[in-house]
Amino acid sequence: MSDPVAGFPPAQERSPRRGMCAAILSLQGVTLGLTTPVLISVSGVDTSTALWVGLGLTAACFVLAGLLRGEWAYALGWVLQGVAIALGFVIPLMFVLGAVFALLWGTAYFLGRKIERERATR
Numbered sequence: 001m002s003d004p005v006a007g008f009p010p011a012q013e014r015s016p017r018r019g020m021c022a023a024i025l026s027l028q029g030v031t032l033g034l035t036t037p038v039l040i041s042v043s044g045v046d047t048s049t050a051l052w053v054g055l056g057l058t059a060a061c062f063v064l065a066g067l068l069r070g071e072w073a074y075a076l077g078w079v080l081q082g083v084a085i086a087l088g089f090v091i092p093l094m095f096v097l098g099a100v101f102a103l104l105w106g107t108a109y110f111l112g113r114k115i116e117r118e119r120a121t122r
Helices: 016-041 047-066 071-089 093-121
Strands: none
Touching (some): 071 093
8 A cells, every 4th residue: 555645644534424525515616606697697686796695605615615624514514505595585496406405415424424434333
C-alpha cells in the first residue's frame, strides 16, 4: 500500500458520508444557481433579490460542502434542504426539485452513516 497523498487520508479512512453529501450539495448548488434567471424572467422577482437568493443559496451549498467535518454542518445541510423546498413557493417546480435533492441528501446521509458504522465494527 502506498503512502497517501500529502494532506489526504488513505481511502479506507475517508468518510463516505462526507463525500456523498458533498457531491449532493455541489449538484444542488449548480441547480440553485440556475434558478436565478428563472426567478427573474419567469417569476418576476426583482433582479437584486433574485441574485441574492439564487447566488446566496449556491454559495451556501458550495461552502457547506467544504465544511462537512462536524455534525453541525450536516444539520445545516438539512436546513438547506428545507430552504430549497420552500423556494417552491416562488418557483413551483422547486417543490419537486427540492424534494428530489432532499431525498438524495437523506439517502447519502443515512447510507454514509451506515457504511461508517460498518467500517467501525470491522
